[in-house]
Every structure is written in structure tokens, then in C-alpha cells.
Amino acid sequence: MNQLPENTVDRTNHRDPGDSANPGESANPANPASTDDFALWAALRRHTQARIGLGRAGCGLPTRHRLELQAAHAAARDAVHSPFDPDTVAAALTGMPSVRVRSAAPDRLAYLQRPDLGRRLHPTDRAHLPAGEWDVVFVVADGLSSRAVHEHAAAVVRATVSLLPADFRVAPVVLAEQARVALGDDIAWAMDAAMVVVLVGERPGMSAADSLGAYLTYRPRPGITTDADRNCLSNIRPPLGLTYEGAAGKLAALLGRARELGLTGVGLKDESDHEHVIGRLP
Amino acid sequence: MARTVAAMSVYTSTLSGERHRFVSLARLLAAASPERSGDRLAGLAASSARERVAARWALAEVPLATFLTEPVIPYETDDVTRLILDTHDPVAFAPVAGMTVGELREWLLSEAADAEALTALAAGLTPEMVAAVSKLMGNADLVAVARKVRVVTAFRSTIGLPGRLATRLQPNHPTDDPAGVAAALLDGLLLGSGDAVIGINPATDSPKAVRDLLELLDGVITRYGIPTQSCVLSHVTTSVDLMERGAPVDLVFQSIAGSQAANASFGVTLGLLDEAYEAALALDRGTVGRNVMYFETGQGSALSADAHHGVDQQTVETRAYAVARRYQPLLVNTVVGFIGPEYLYDGRQILRAALEDHFCGKLLGLPMGLDICYTNHADADDDDIATMLTMLGVAGASFVICTPGGDDIMLNYQSASYHDALYLREVLGLRPAPEFEAWLGSIGLLDERGAIREVAAHPLTAIGRGLAA
Numbered sequence: 001m002n003q004l005p006e007n008t009v010d011r012t013n014h015r016d017p018g019d020s021a022n023p024g025e026s027a028n029p030a031n032p033a034s035t036d037d038f039a040l041w042a043a044l045r046r047h048t049q050a051r052i053g054l055g056r057a058g059c060g061l062p063t064r065h066r067l068e069l070q071a072a073h074a075a076a077r078d079a080v081h082s083p084f085d086p087d088t089v090a091a092a093l094t095g096m097p098s099v100r101v102r103s104a105a106p107d108r109l110a111y112l113q114r115p116d117l118g119r120r121l122h123p124t125d126r127a128h129l130p131a132g133e134w135d136v137v138f139v140v141a142d143g144l145s146s147r148a149v150h151e152h153a154a155a156v157v158r159a160t161v162s163l164l165p166a167d168f169r170v171a172p173v174v175l176a177e178q179a180r181v182a183l184g185d186d187i188a189w190a191m192d193a194a195m196v197v198v199l200v201g202e203r204p205g206m207s208a209a210d211s212l213g214a215y216l217t218y219r220p221r222p223g224i225t226t227d228a229d230r231n232c233l234s235n236i237r238p239p240l241g242l243t244y245e246g247a248a249g250k251l252a253a254l255l256g257r258a259r260e261l262g263l264t265g266v267g268l269k270d271e272s273d274h275e276h277v278i279g280r281l282p
Numbered sequence: 283m284a285r286t287v288a289a290m291s292v293y294t295s296t297l298s299g300e301r302h303r304f305v306s307l308a309r310l311l312a313a314a315s316p317e318r319s320g321d322r323l324a325g326l327a328a329s330s331a332r333e334r335v336a337a338r339w340a341l342a343e344v345p346l347a348t349f350l351t352e353p354v355i356p357y358e359t360d361d362v363t364r365l366i367l368d369t370h371d372p373v374a375f376a377p378v379a380g381m382t383v384g385e386l387r388e389w390l391l392s393e394a395a396d397a398e399a400l401t402a403l404a405a406g407l408t409p410e411m412v413a414a415v416s417k418l419m420g421n422a423d424l425v426a427v428a429r430k431v432r433v434v435t436a437f438r439s440t441i442g443l444p445g446r447l448a449t450r451l452q453p454n455h456p457t458d459d460p461a462g463v464a465a466a467l468l469d470g471l472l473l474g475s476g477d478a479v480i481g482i483n484p485a486t487d488s489p490k491a492v493r494d495l496l497e498l499l500d501g502v503i504t505r506y507g508i509p510t511q512s513c514v515l516s517h518v519t520t521s522v523d524l525m526e527r528g529a530p531v532d533l534v535f536q537s538i539a540g541s542q543a544a545n546a547s548f549g550v551t552l553g554l555l556d557e558a559y560e561a562a563l564a565l566d567r568g569t570v571g572r573n574v575m576y577f578e579t580g581q582g583s584a585l586s587a588d589a590h591h592g593v594d595q596q597t598v599e600t601r602a603y604a605v606a607r608r609y610q611p612l613l614v615n616t617v618v619g620f621i622g623p624e625y626l627y628d629g630r631q632i633l634r635a636a637l638e639d640h641f642c643g644k645l646l647g648l649p650m651g652l653d654i655c656y657t658n659h660a661d662a663d664d665d666d667i668a669t670m671l672t673m674l675g676v677a678g679a680s681f682v683i684c685t686p687g688g689d690d691i692m693l694n695y696q697s698a699s700y701h702d703a704l705y706l707r708e709v710l711g712l713r714p715a716p717e718f719e720a721w722l723g724s725i726g727l728l729d730e731r732g733a734i735r736e737v738a739a740h741p742l743t744a745i746g747r748g749l750a751a
């Protein structure tokens with residue numbers, strides 16, 4: 001029972017310790033697993049990513065599965081704590097202008113414990129934001145996974161902008177550090193932008209630490225706008241999740257409809273993941 | 283040493299020559315609370331370690347009777363406060379009526395407070411009294427007192443008997459895929475899990491999807507004669523609707539909190555819960571008992587809904603237990619580490635909250651269990667799960683929630699695993715609920731010591747063979 005096919009169980013991108021020797025096997029000589037069982041669990045894993053049929057070492061997990069869980073958790077922890085590097089994103093925007101701001105959260109510790117600070121602009125950084133009659137401002141926010149932002153955010157911005165009508169006035173991209181979704185409200189307000197799209201690193205899970213979310217809000221008002229006023233795409237993470245082109249297509253369509261109707265949120269019927277995210281935003 | 287004066291709802295305390303002032307009972311409770319991020323987020327935490335201890339000195343001298351006359355949330359505007367004060371039992375309260383909070387702590391720890399005395403006292407205690415005394419207790423105190431309390435409930439299995447630990451088998455799936463759910467269900471059953479409930483958090487609240495899952499679980503329970511109950515954790519209104527249409531609802535679930543406004547944010551009122559309770563009782567689906575409700579709670583939910591009224595998160599959590607006990611639930615659990623680091627920052631804070639919630643729930647007469655868990659942005663890991671599980675096992679938790687490998691792929695957090703429950707039963711000599719234990723024995727899943735066997739080609743795998751084909 002403690003042997004698993006590589007392609008179904010390994011969701012963590014780590015080197016399989018079983019490549020050289022399976023550290024779980026010798027620890028569990030009494031395991032009466034049969035070939036039948038092996039085949040059964042392999043077949044059942046087609047239906048779920050849950051960690052089923054792991055076998056046992058006494059009451060514990062076989063060593064291999066314990067280490068696999070730790071590897072998944074390590075990837076998630078590192079995604080939360082790796083510093084945001086705005087230079088990486090700015091370079092990947094290839095010529096699109098960008099500006100940088102910080103939230104009022106001074107560091108990661110404060111960010112994690114004080115979501116209110118992550119939703120407000122740092123007082124001196126408001127001056128970095130060029131006001132103008134913008135139709136939309138894209139905010140790249142580190143959120144809970146800087147890795148997701150480094151890997152995916154610039155590509156989504158570029159793909160989305162390329163699909164917008166020519167008359168769309170797109171503001172310089174704002175690269176925001178220690179930022180939560182609602183920081184976009186403060187930013188859009190300061191720039192007088194009609195709409196804001198916040199691309200943010202989602203809370204890492206055990207199967208994905210690089211998932212990017214996109215939150216669209218029409219005419220946000222800091223402190224008044226709620227999560228119900230937003231539309232959301234989650235799990236932007238090619239090739240397993242939503243692709244850049246797929247995300248850009250949906251975002252561009254949402255932006256067009258939102259501008260036409262003058263609203264976002266529950267009133268804007270769409271294909272977004274709205275229902276699943278209320279109250280659980282990064 | 284400390285000197286304390288209470289007058290006109292202002293509490294003061296002088297500690298090592300420094301005078302501390304607390305302008306209300308709620309502020310005093312908040313300042314006395316062990317440190318946690320959520321109280322700092324709310325601006326309620328003690329401003330220094332000295333102030334925290336000074337608050338405890340002052341709190342220790344507050345007469346218990348004060349809690350009956352100084353509600354932390356006004357009686358006029360909050361139905362949870364009204365529920366607490368209107369159902370308070372002065373006869374049950376009599377043995378401790380003359381005590382202060384500090385004296386109650388000492389009495390609870392004494393031999394006089396045995397299982398019988400604690401059962402008799404439950405209806406005489408209010409949530410705020412229990413929260414207050416917990417703030418004067420160390421982690422070991424919380425374990426020592428909680429393990430003396432007996433709360434026994436039943437539906438098809440009996441929960442809370444001495445020497446027993448039940449588990450909720452949680453076979454969640456991100457799209458409610460029936461085959462995926464069944465696969466995780468089989469995994470849990472083969473590891474001896476599921477005697478508290480087989481409970482699924484559905485991905486959507488659509489009545490059709492919820493009903494499909496209910497039928498799936500009911501089919502397995504019926505076909506294999508499993509003495510347990512199912513629950514699909516949908517909103518109470520969905521359950522009422524499905525009961526009216528004849529769906530096989532064993533337990534009615536609802537998330538609840540400690541203020542009227544916080545409950546409103548969950549879309550529930552006491553009236554709705556009353557209606558659901560009556561409907562579930564009328565179905566009469568239990569075989570060994572008639573406890574038909576299942577509640578989840580958790581510190582931080584009131585603050586998260588901006589409905590905490592300036593009350594610290596542990597005290598307002600305890601008020602949710604007054605809502606729960608109105609319905610004589612089969613199961614109540616705190617989802618203690620689920621809410622995130624802005625409320626409970628790390629393993630130490632989550633452990634403390636777990637012990638508090640369990641202690642407070644038990645003292646108020648609830649069948650208290652736990653979802654011992656953490657999210658990936660909290661500073662905690664699987665070692666914290668093991669530590670918490672062990673302490674809560676010693677404390678006599680009624681049940682714990684278990685997931686495949688400790689990884690919930692639907693809710694994206696880590697909880698205890700089926701293996702963890704095997705560990706806890708093994709090291710503490712705890713056994714499953716008696717009806718479920720007998721069933722496990724009858725299908726050959728128990729070895730000669732009564733532990734779960736590692737089995738190959740068990741008949742139960744028929745649940746999976748159809749799916750695998």
C-alpha cells in the first residue's frame with residue numbers, strides 16, 4: 001500500500017526520494033499490501049487528488065508520504081515568505097511603464113497579522129501615483145505568494161492589455177509590496193481610475209503555491225467597497241490552472257462589460273469565480 | 283502584590299506600584315486574555331505584559347454574580363445576550379454563586395468538582411463566567427478540568443463516553459465529485475475513522491449537489507450497516523428545504539457565532555435554528571439517541587464579520603456555545619486554526635485557543651470536539667498538529683476531524699489525518715464509539731488488541747471497486 005505511481009501522487013515538484021531508495025519500505029516490513037490494493041488505490045486516485053491509500057508505518061505515515069507532505073508545506077511556506085521583487089515584474093512588462101508603492105504594513109510579520117495595514121497605502125507613496133482620466137489601472141500585488149506574482153503577473157497584464165479596445169486609457173502598472181486586494185481601492189481612488197484590476201498571489205495550498213488571482217472592481221471607494229463589489233478569476237497558473245490567454249480573455253470581456261454597465265460585483269453576471277471567494281480574499 | 287477596586291463598572295488594579303484602569307467588564311476580559319493577533323487587530327489586547335497580568339488580578343476578584351448584571355453586549359440589542367441571561371439557571375448556579383472568578387478556578391481544580399458536580403453546574407454558568415475563569419488558567423489547568431467533565435450524546439453512535447475518542451471522517455472534494463468523495467470515504471473507513479460523523483463540506487450550496495452527497499453517504503451507511511451519521515455541511519436553510527423534500531438528513535449543520543450580528547452575517551437567526559431543530563427531531567432517524575444538531579464555531583469569526591462589539595475573540599467565541607447548547611447538539615467543534623494568522627498567529631496561539639474552546643465548551647455542557655488545523659500562512663506545521671492532538675486527547679476531546687493525509691484539498695488547509703487519530707487512540711488507550719467499534723470488529727477491521735488492522739482486499743473495498751472499474 002505504500003507504493004504509489006509517480007504521476008498521480010507527486011504534486012510537489014520535488015525529487016522523488018523513492019528514485020534511489022524508498023525510505024518507507026524497510027520501515028514497514030509487516031505491511032500486508034497486495035498487488036490488488038495497489039491497483040485499487042491507483043485507480044481511485046484518478047477521481048481525487050486527496051492523499052488516499054498512503055499505507056501505514058504503525059500508526060504513522062510511511063516515511064515517503066511524510067516527506068511529501070513536508071515538501072508541499074515547505075513550498076507553500078516559502079511562497080508566503082519570499083520577498084517581492086518588483087524589478088522582476090517591471091522587466092517582464094517589457095516597455096509598459098510602472099510605478100512602485102508600499103502598503104502601510106512595514107514587513108511580512110505585520111502584513112500577516114494586520115490585514116488592515118495591507119489594505120492602505122503607505123502615506124509617502126501616494127505621491128508616486130499619477131492621477132489621470134484612466135479607464136483602468138493594473139495593480140500587481142504580492143499578496144500571499146510572491147512566487148505566483150513573479151511567474152505570472154506581467155504576462156497576464158500584457159495579454160489583457162493587448163485585447164482591450166484602442167480607446168481604453170490604461171494607467172502605468174502599479175507594483176505594490178505587502179499588498180492585499182483592497183489596496184487597489186486606495187490606489188484607484190488616488191489615481192482617479194474608473195476600474196482597478198488587482199493581480200495578487202493567492203494563499204498557497206499544498207498542491208499549488210504559485211496560483212494568481214485577479215480582482216476587478218469598478219469605481220472602488222476605500223473603506224466602503226466590499227468583496228461583494230468585485231469580480232474574481234482565481235487559479236491563474238498555466239499549464240494546470242487558467243492560462244494567460246484564458247485569463248486575459250475573461251478579464252478583457254469583464255472590463256468591457258463593467259465599463260458599459262458601470263458596475264462590478266454580484267450585479268455583473270459573468271463566468272468569474274465570484275461566489276467562491278467572498279470573505280476569503282488574500 | 284496587587285490591589286483591586288471595582289466601582290461603577292470601572293476596574294482598577296495596582297501592580298508593583300503601577301495603577302491600571304479598565305473601563306468596563308468587556309475591556310477587563312480583553313486585557314486579561316492571553317496574547318493573540320486577533321485581539322491586537324481589534325485594538326482590544328493588553329498594551330503590555332504588565333497590564334495583562336494586572337487585568338488578571340482584577341478579574342480574579344470579580345464576583346461571578348457580576349456577570350449576570352453586566353452583560354458584555356447589551357441585552358436590548360443582542361439576542362445571544364438575551365438567550366444567555368433568560369436561560370440562566372439560578373439553582374444550578376447556587377453552589378458557586380458566592381464565588382469570585384479566582385475562587386471558581388480553585389474550586390474547578392479541586393476534588394470537589396467531580397464529573398457529577400460539573401454536570402450539575404453547567405446550566406448555572408454563563409459563557410462570560412467560563413471565558414473569564416479560562417483566562418486565569420494555564421494550559422495544564424484547562425486540560426485538568428476539561429477531562430473531568432462528562433458530556434454524552436448519541437444518534438446512531440454514542441459520543442463522549444470515558445475512554446473513547448470519536449472522529450469525523452471528512453472526505454471533501456473540490457467539485458463534489460461522487461467518485462472522489464467515495465474514494466476518500468473508503469480510505470477513512472479502512473483506517474477506522476467516521477464514528478462521530480461522516481461530514482462533507484460541499485463545494486457549492488446548491489440543494490441538488492447537497493442532496494446527491496446526502497444520498498451517497500446514506501447509501502453507504504445503510505448498505506454496510508455503519509452505526510454512524512452523515513452530514514453535508516450546507517447552510518441551515520438548505521437543510522430545512524431538503525428535509526421538506528424528503529432527503530436523508532441525519533444531522534442539521536450550521537456555523538454559529540457569539541453575537542446576533544455575527545450570526546446574521548452567517549445568515550442565521552435563533553428562529554431559523556429552532557425551525558431546523560424541530561424538523562430534524564421530527565425525522566427521528568437516530569437509533570440510540572436524539573441529538574440531531576452539529577455546530578461549528580471558531581475564534582475570530584465575530585471580528586471577521588465586524589460584529590464583536592468590543593468583546594475579545596475568546597469571550598465572544600464562548601458566547602456561541604450558549605447558542606449551541608439550546609439545541610442539545612450531537613457534535614460541536616471549533617475550527618481552531620482555520621481562520622488564519624490575523625486571528626491566531628502561530629502554533630502556540632492556536633494551541634491555547636484550542637484548549638480554551640474545548641474547556642469552555644465542555645464546562646457549558648457541550649459535546650466539544652475540534653478541527654485541529656492550520657493554514658499555510660500561519661506559523662504552524664504538522665508538529666503543532668501532533669502537540670495539539672496529544673493535549674486535546676488528554677483533555678478528553680469528544681472527537682477530532684480527520685482528513686486523508688491531513689490535507690484537505692477542498693478547503694485548502696491542513697488538519698489531523700486518519701493516521702493521527704490512530705496514533706492518539708494508541709498512545710492514550712482510547713477506543714472508538716462503542717457501536718462503531720462493534721461494527722469495526724464485525725467486519726474484521728480490529729486486531730486482537732482492538733486496534734485497527736492493516737488490511738488487504740477487505741470487503742469494504744467494494745465501495746471503491748465499482749469506481750475503479
